[in-house]
Amino acid sequence: MANDVWALAEIANGKLTGVSLQIASKAAELAGQLGGASAAVALGTSTAAAAQELGACGVRTVYAADGAVYDEYLIQPHVETLAALVEQHQPAVILFAVSNYGRDVAARLAARLGLGLEYNVSGVSVEGGQLALTVPAFDGAQSVTAAFVGDGTKLVGARPNAFPANRVGGTADVINVAAATAPANGAKLSAPMGGEDTGEAGHLGKAADGHDIWMPAASLPKLEEAQIIVSGGRGLGGPAGFAQIEALATALGATVGASRPAVDDGWIPYAYQVGQTGKSVKPAVYIAAGISGAVQHKSGMASSKLIIAINKDKEAPIFGFCDLGVVGDLNVILPELTAKVKQRRGS
Amino acid sequence: MNIVVCMKETPSITAVKRFTADMRLERRKEDAEINPFDEYAIEEGLRQREQHGGEVIALCMGPATAVENLRKALAIGADRGVLVTDPALEGSDAIGTARVLAAALQKLGFDLALFGSAAADSYGGVVPAAVAEFLGQPLLSFASKLEIADGRARIERAADRGYQVAEAALPALASVIQTINVPRYPTMKGIMGAKRKPLDTFSLADLGVEAAQVGVAGSREKATSSSPVDTQRKGELYEGNDGAADRIVAFLVEQKVL
Ligand SMILES: Cc1cc2nc3c(=O)[nH]c(=O)nc-3n(C[C@H](O)[C@H](O)[C@H](O)COP(=O)(O)OP(=O)(O)OC[C@H]3O[C@@H](n4cnc5c(N)ncnc54)[C@H](O)[C@@H]3O)c2cc1C
Ligand SMILES: Nc1ncnc2c1ncn2[C@@H]1O[C@H](COP(=O)(O)O)[C@@H](O)[C@H]1O
Numbered sequence: 001m002a003n004d005v006w007a008l009a010e011i012a013n014g015k016l017t018g019v020s021l022q023i024a025s026k027a028a029e030l031a032g033q034l035g036g037a038s039a040a041v042a043l044g045t046s047t048a049a050a051a052q053e054l055g056a057c058g059v060r061t062v063y064a065a066d067g068a069v070y071d072e073y074l075i076q077p078h079v080e081t082l083a084a085l086v087e088q089h090q091p092a093v094i095l096f097a098v099s100n101y102g103r104d105v106a107a108r109l110a111a112r113l114g115l116g117l118e119y120n121v122s123g124v125s126v127e128g129g130q131l132a133l134t135v136p137a138f139d140g141a142q143s144v145t146a147a148f149v150g151d152g153t154k155l156v157g158a159r160p161n162a163f164p165a166n167r168v169g170g171t172a173d174v175i176n177v178a179a180a181t182a183p184a185n186g187a188k189l190s191a192p193m194g195g196e197d198t199g200e201a202g203h204l205g206k207a208a209d210g211h212d213i214w215m216p217a218a219s220l221p222k223l224e225e226a227q228i229i230v231s232g233g234r235g236l237g238g239p240a241g242f243a244q245i246e247a248l249a250t251a252l253g254a255t256v257g258a259s260r261p262a263v264d265d266g267w268i269p270y271a272y273q274v275g276q277t278g279k280s281v282k283p284a285v286y287i288a289a290g291i292s293g294a295v296q297h298k299s300g301m302a303s304s305k306l307i308i309a310i311n312k313d314k315e316a317p318i319f320g321f322c323d324l325g326v327v328g329d330l331n332v333i334l335p336e337l338t339a340k341v342k343q344r345r346g347s
Numbered sequence: 348m349n350i351v352v353c354m355k356e357t358p359s360i361t362a363v364k365r366f367t368a369d370m371r372l373e374r375r376k377e378d379a380e381i382n383p384f385d386e387y388a389i390e391e392g393l394r395q396r397e398q399h400g401g402e403v404i405a406l407c408m409g410p411a412t413a414v415e416n417l418r419k420a421l422a423i424g425a426d427r428g429v430l431v432t433d434p435a436l437e438g439s440d441a442i443g444t445a446r447v448l449a450a451a452l453q454k455l456g457f458d459l460a461l462f463g464s465a466a467a468d469s470y471g472g473v474v475p476a477a478v479a480e481f482l483g484q485p486l487l488s489f490a491s492k493l494e495i496a497d498g499r500a501r502i503e504r505a506a507d508r509g510y511q512v513a514e515a516a517l518p519a520l521a522s523v524i525q526t527i528n529v530p531r532y533p534t535m536k537g538i539m540g541a542k543r544k545p546l547d548t549f550s551l552a553d554l555g556v557e558a559a560q561v562g563v564a565g566s567r568e569k570a571t572s573s574s575p576v577d578t579q580r581k582g583e584l585y586e587g588n589d590g591a592a593d594r595i596v597a598f599l600v601e602q603k604v605l
Binding site for chain 2: 012073074075076079100103104105106107108110111112114115116117118119120132135136137138140141142143144145146147148149150183185186187188189190191192193194197218222228252260263264269270271276277284285295296298302306307308309310314319320321322323324325326327328329332333336337339340341344345
């Protein structure tokens with residue numbers, strides 16, 4: 001209905017993503033402010049479990065379509081189902097996560113139904129019954145306020161961690177929807193491969209072209225969801241340098257991140273890149289070692305609650321936006337720090 | 348194989364960015380460069396042509412002055428350039444842009460259409476999927492590897508761990524990410540040769556797209572105000588290796604992280 005707010009949940013490999021809970025929480029809050037009802041849409045497998053978690057974040061209804069087709073084809077079946085739901089119920093707003101999935105679904109939906117689409121949103125409020133969106137611009141140097149023009153459902157793409165996940169408790173009514181049929185002209189998708197969780201600790205592996213690449217342990221938290229991140233850059237000197245990063249991360253219960261040159265030089269997989277062209281993160285603590293602090297890195301991590309930098313160059317830009325800056329050699333400091341953290345934690 | 352690479356012109360990373368009076372990104376001709384992410388798409392187009400033969404067309408929607416950057420794509424190795432330019436296009440949003448690119452792709456015909464993963468002026472990464480939707484086609488998005496064989500395009504895309512494989516029949520559309528290749532630079536010979544390569548211009552009328560659906564008129568979003576963000580932090584600076592680890596531990600304890 002006219003004032004309803006929905007969240008498009010994302011189920012990856014049968015698991016609801018953490019950002020889905022954040023946008024579901026925000027949908028519940030916004031629906032309250034607009035005087036409408038909240039709902040989430042969950043498409044894929046294990047939607048019943050997803051619906052439970054989404055309900056606990058305060059959404060009143062979950063539209064669930066369960067089917068292998070959503071894992072077997074890229075995006076088109078999701079758009080098919082979502083477009084039908086939108087035409088039927090005409091919500092005011094749909095929140096989506098600016099992940100690869102969220103961007104692909106929202107772009108197609110907007111093109112198909114002629115909807116407004118705003119992405120990389122870091123804040124949403126209601127002013128005089130209208131949505132006011134906050135969007136970072138110019139590598140985070142400016143904050144823009146934006147609004148939609150015209151009517152119809154509005155699609156709002158939220159940055160990861162823009163909103164907290166509020167597990168307020170509650171149970172959603174689940175409305176089961178028929179799964180889409182396989183598209184006649186579709187992109188067939190395989191299950192993820194080559195990244196099996198073998199239970200192995202982080203280690204130096206071989207990339208397809210034979211060079212050494214650091215493979216972090218699969219058990220580490222996801223970058224977007226981690227409370228503490230230890231990131232390494234070109235200052236690590238090579239893929240083996242990530243052993244020190246991961247040792248500290250493991251001692252802190254943290255995860256591993258990287259700057260773009262570390263990824264471009266094949267030291268660590270792309271999934272660990274933080275920054276404008278990698279992941280945008282907002283942990284409680286971000287520790288950057290051997291990272292200079294270029295704007296493209298900064299825009300992906302500047303909203304971290306606390307930033308600690310270790311760099312041997314006193315003039316490095318990162319010292320201008322950290323809470324504790326240490327001018328020193330990471331090869332000396334990281335192992336010492338890891339040992340001391342372990343000692344304190346008694347592990 | 349007929350390969351079309353969609354490339355946007357964006358202000359260089361180091362250019363000073365400003366808003367115009369109506370709150371749009373000011374685009375100065377002297378700052379305009381090929382969107383860095385589209386260099387990977389151009390390179391991938393050239394590599395596919397080297398393997399499978401055919402032609403690479405660089406397609407750009409932008410101001411008339413964008414011919415200079417199309418010329419640069421020709422110098423890198425594209426065979427011809429197509430610029431879609433029209434006063435009515437100014438201020439187009441992602442969906443308006445996608446509508447125009449879809450119409451141009453349809454007019455040009457293609458076996459493979461390539462896109463960058465995002466434009467460096469907005470970091471949207473939404474235009475390629477919207478183009479695919481307008482064409483009723485799948486999009487092989489965020490590819491870190493692309494192979495064409497037996498009339499099909501097959502990509503690898505980075506998952507949180509490992510990768511997924513996706514494939515679709517030709518004609519296919521794909522967007523590519525930074526790890527797919529290392530873009531080449533234009534050579535002197537390429538720069539000289541580019542002057543003789545064909546460069547065509549389309550207007551909206553040529554594409555049969557209505558002005559009301561694009562530009563500011565067709566845009567569904569508008570920026571209303573902006574303010575600078577202060578990201579500087581007056582942090583404590585600790586100098587030297589000695590005692591540094593202790594200081595960090597103490598800081599984490601003070602902040603109740605440890
Ligand atoms: C379009 C575009 C998009 C981009 N996107 C991203 C992105 O998403 N993420 C990203 O990170 N970058 C991105 N970049 C790249 C960015 O501009 C910088 O080049 C990059 O962030 C620098 O990485 P770095 O800090 O690891 O390397 P450098 O800038 O080379 O810094 C290395 C640092 O390590 C320090 N160091 C060396 N040895 C030691 C030691 N032993 N102990 C302590 N310190 C040491 C040095 O003093 C130096 O400050 C992008 C660039 C462009 C053009
Ligand atoms: N004006 C344009 N002209 C040509 N290609 C474009 C244009 N805008 C976007 N694209 C393509 O779409 C990709 C993603 O752009 P965006 O969704 O704007 O971040 C770019 O990397 C280009 O390949």
